[in-house]
Amino acid sequence: MKAPAAALLTALCYFLPLLLWCLTLLWSTEGMTEVSATLRLGVQWILVVQIFGTALFIPQFLARHRARRVLTDLLLLLAPPWPLMVLAWQAGAVDLAILVYWQLALLGMGWLLWGLCRLLLRLPLSSVASETLLSSLRLAIPAVILANLQAWPGLGAA
Amino acid sequence: MTGGLALGLLWLSGIASAAPGLTVTPAWDGNFVPGRSSEIRLQFSSPAGGAFQLNLTTPGWVIRYSGVVEANIGTDLSLPIYPAPGQPVQIQLQRAGQPPLRQTLVFNHRAEPLQAWVVPPGSSPPSAARGQVPVSVGMLPRTSEGYGGIASLSIPSSQLSQLDSRQLDALDDYLSGCKPLHLIDTTQEVVDIIKSHAGCGGRHIEISGPVASVGQPKPLPGASILDRLLPATDQSYPRLAILYFVGYAVILLFGLLLSGRALVLLSIPVAASLALPALAYLGATPPRLVTWMETEAGDSSARYTALLSVDGARREQLSLPLDGIRNLPTSSASSSNVVSIDGTRDQTRQLLIETQPFSTAWYLFSGTVRLTQPLALTGSVHLPQITNSTNTFTPSCLLSWSGEIHQIPPLRPGEHWTPTEQSRSARHDPLTGLLGSRSGELALLIPYNLPVEAFGNASREGWLLIRADRS
Numbered sequence: 001m002k003a004p005a006a007a008l009l010t011a012l013c014y015f016l017p018l019l020l021w022c023l024t025l026l027w028s029t030e031g032m033t034e035v036s037a038t039l040r041l042g043v044q045w046i047l048v049v050q051i052f053g054t055a056l057f058i059p060q061f062l063a064r065h066r067a068r069r070v071l072t073d074l075l076l077l078l079a080p081p082w083p084l085m086v087l088a089w090q091a092g093a094v095d096l097a098i099l100v101y102w103q104l105a106l107l108g109m110g111w112l113l114w115g116l117c118r119l120l121l122r123l124p125l126s127s128v129a130s131e132t133l134l135s136s137l138r139l140a141i142p143a144v145i146l147a148n149l150q151a152w153p154g155l156g157a158a
Numbered sequence: 159m160t161g162g163l164a165l166g167l168l169w170l171s172g173i174a175s176a177a178p179g180l181t182v183t184p185a186w187d188g189n190f191v192p193g194r195s196s197e198i199r200l201q202f203s204s205p206a207g208g209a210f211q212l213n214l215t216t217p218g219w220v221i222r223y224s225g226v227v228e229a230n231i232g233t234d235l236s237l238p239i240y241p242a243p244g245q246p247v248q249i250q251l252q253r254a255g256q257p258p259l260r261q262t263l264v265f266n267h268r269a270e271p272l273q274a275w276v277v278p279p280g281s282s283p284p285s286a287a288r289g290q291v292p293v294s295v296g297m298l299p300r301t302s303e304g305y306g307g308i309a310s311l312s313i314p315s316s317q318l319s320q321l322d323s324r325q326l327d328a329l330d331d332y333l334s335g336c337k338p339l340h341l342i343d344t345t346q347e348v349v350d351i352i353k354s355h356a357g358c359g360g361r362h363i364e365i366s367g368p369v370a371s372v373g374q375p376k377p378l379p380g381a382s383i384l385d386r387l388l389p390a391t392d393q394s395y396p397r398l399a400i401l402y403f404v405g406y407a408v409i410l411l412f413g414l415l416l417s418g419r420a421l422v423l424l425s426i427p428v429a430a431s432l433a434l435p436a437l438a439y440l441g442a443t444p445p446r447l448v449t450w451m452e453t454e455a456g457d458s459s460a461r462y463t464a465l466l467s468v469d470g471a472r473r474e475q476l477s478l479p480l481d482g483i484r485n486l487p488t489s490s491a492s493s494s495n496v497v498s499i500d501g502t503r504d505q506t507r508q509l510l511i512e513t514q515p516f517s518t519a520w521y522l523f524s525g526t527v528r529l530t531q532p533l534a535l536t537g538s539v540h541l542p543q544i545t546n547s548t549n550t551f552t553p554s555c556l557l558s559w560s561g562e563i564h565q566i567p568p569l570r571p572g573e574h575w576t577p578t579e580q581s582r583s584a585r586h587d588p589l590t591g592l593l594g595s596r597s598g599e600l601a602l603l604i605p606y607n608l609p610v611e612a613f614g615n616a617s618r619e620g621w622l623l624i625r626a627d628r629s
Contacts, residue, residue: 008414008423016407023400026516035516072420079427083406086434087399090473092514 007076010057014049015080018042022084039084039093046081047102053077054110055139061114074110078103179203180251180259185304186291189272190241190265195486197304198239198247198263203232208254215248216240218495219486225501227253236324237499238303238486241265271309275340276317300324302331302484302525309374310337315344330355331484333363334459334526336375340364357459357526375461379450379592381489381522384465386588387448389617395441395471395515402437406430438472438515445469445478449608449620451527452596455535460622464523464608468492470513480507482610485525492519529609533569535602535626537576542600542626544575555604556583556590558597563590566602593623600626 022042026035057077061070082103089096120133184190185197198214207229214221219240227233241247246262253259277292295317299305305328321329333339336358341349344365353360358375406426413426445468453460466487468476477498486497487509496510511519532552537543542559546552546569557564557577563585564577583590593603606622 008410012410012414019403019407023403026396027400072424075424076420079424080410082427083430083434084403086431087403087515090435090438090515091517092473 006060007057007073008080010053011077011080014053015046015084018045018049018081019084035091036093039088039091043081043085043088043094043099046084050078050081050102050106051109054106055113057110058113058117058134061110061117067111067114070111070114071107074107077110078106180249180261182249182261182263183297184241184263184265185297185299186272186274186293186307188263188265189268189291189307191269191271191307192241192243192267193489194271195238195240195303195306195488196265197236197299197301198249199300200235200237200249200251201232202251202259203227203230204253204256205230206253206255207231210251210253212237212252213248213250214239215250217242217245218490220494220496221499222496223499223501235501236300236304238301238497240486241267243267268307272307273310273312274308275312276314278314278317295320298325299328302328303486304328305332305337306485306488308332308337310340312340312342314342315348318348331526333357334528335461336362338362338364338374355459357453357457357461359454359457378452378461378463378524379596380463381465381520383588383592384448384450384463384522385467385520387450387592387619387621388465388467389446389448389619391443391446391469395438395443395469398437398441399515402434435472442471443469445476445613445616447608447613447616447618447620449606449618450592451529451606451608451620451622452625453529453531453622454625455531458530459526459528461526462524462608464620466521466523466613466616468511468513468519470517470519471515473514474512476511476513478509478511478612478614478616480509480612482527482608483507483523483525483612485523487521487523490519490521492521527609529606529622531622531624532606533602533604533624535600535624539599539626541576544569544602546571546573553605555602556593557581558593558601558603560599561594563593589621596623598625602626 022038025038025042054074054077057073061073085094085099088094089099117134120130123130179202181201183199183201185199190196200212204210204227207227209224209226210233212221212223212225212235214223214237216239221237221239223235223237225233225235239247244267246264249261249263251259272291274291274293276295276298279294295313298321300322301324305311311332333352333356336356339352339356339362341352341363349363349365353363356363362375409430410426413423417423445466447464447466449462449464451460451462466478468478480497487495492511494510494512498508498510500506500508509521513519530548532546532548533555534545534547535542536545539560542557544555544557544566549571551571552569554568555566557566559577563583564581565583565585566575566577566581569575589603593601597603602624604622604624605620607618607620
């Protein structure tokens, strides 16, 4: 499978079940409060999965040598839920500025991970040390972001 | 640094709270009944004149008034307000080229509706019992909302001539709403004039006995009952949104199968995100309004209650004109309750509603309107007769007679109709249920929309109930 298709397929694997779950709830809910809660929860889950998806996609990023190709992969990973996020914003469930911030932050995180990994691979480290450092980065950065997500006003706390 | 800022803010707030040149007087000495409207009177002037904006903010409502004041000429405004128990009313006056004036006002809430009586000038007010409020004639409300918490009003006949035109309009609305009025030291001529303006055949006008003996009008149906009579809607936006996302998922999958090019794959979610707001225009439905009016045969006014329901399809601020509506909503379920009053355009009122997809805001209005009854209900309870007293055909109506519903066919101008065995209807729906519960022995129900220009392009349904019996 071509690389862009692989990124989109990964995105669809997390997005389509969440979309189906949201639509099922929207079909059965009545009243603005329930709709808002459903959409907010859906967007929260999407962000959480996006964080881990981005981190787990690092091996594929490392196969790229040009930053532009990494950006394309990242966009394909993040883009599928955007219409649902627009709907959540329109319904007043989440703040548009926060959504934009998180998508930009995830793009930045992907690039940062790619850059750090490439730097590590160039260092004269043993293969075990390199692997350990890579694994730590892939887990630590998403964990820090995830910890902050719950405390973010208007999204995690709402 | 922080201390300096705090001192500066303190200095600023000190100026603002002093509010020189702004006099604020609450109606009924600041007494109000929670959930009922009241009134606030504001008097101020401006040395330079020009445009001004007034904001009255309570926990549930914001009233925005914009107007123009002439230089050094005092302005006297009376505005509606919904005070809340224990919460001050925030008043902000912004005049052109001058710093804003801010003032807060705390109302005293009373559990029971108030009994007001007008004390003539020069006479000392007797000691007021609980729930009673003595006022001077000049302090009577100038808006219909000002009488929101009043259960009864006693006024010496001699004081009626002291009322200005705005006070007379407000009192006229009070009387049309079948609210009790006790006329003191009056003449038959005055009573006849007052009764001609009153609803419910003038039965709520008392001239001899205590005002407490006068009954309150039967409350009109509430929001939960009117909700069942709202014009039907297909709730198109939620369905459209779900179909949209199902289609979007299918296109994404096809894109994945048919094309591996990143640009093509990326364009699908981007285009779907940009097209989503356009979906709102397809799924938008106009506001819906249902009105229930009640009057008695021969009356020239009717009490009404109207439920306005606004289904949101996109984020926007909807501005609905309230032309002809003299009372603000008595209750609502909305994320924002803002009323804008334009003092430069004959006190034009607008209801500003924040809408969002999937949201429904509703507002319940009540008040009185002047009208001409399109059908005359005559005869007796034993054999009623309906006459088309207009110059046009009347629509098909319902007659409730001795517990049974009869269907009245469309009538030509001047045509008479009497119920028969064949006209009896077996119809059972929320409308006939409501008719049966409100009609008494004999009543006529006519499809009749609220005769006002308000609510813009709202889809409307309305009914006028004309009772024959004085129950």
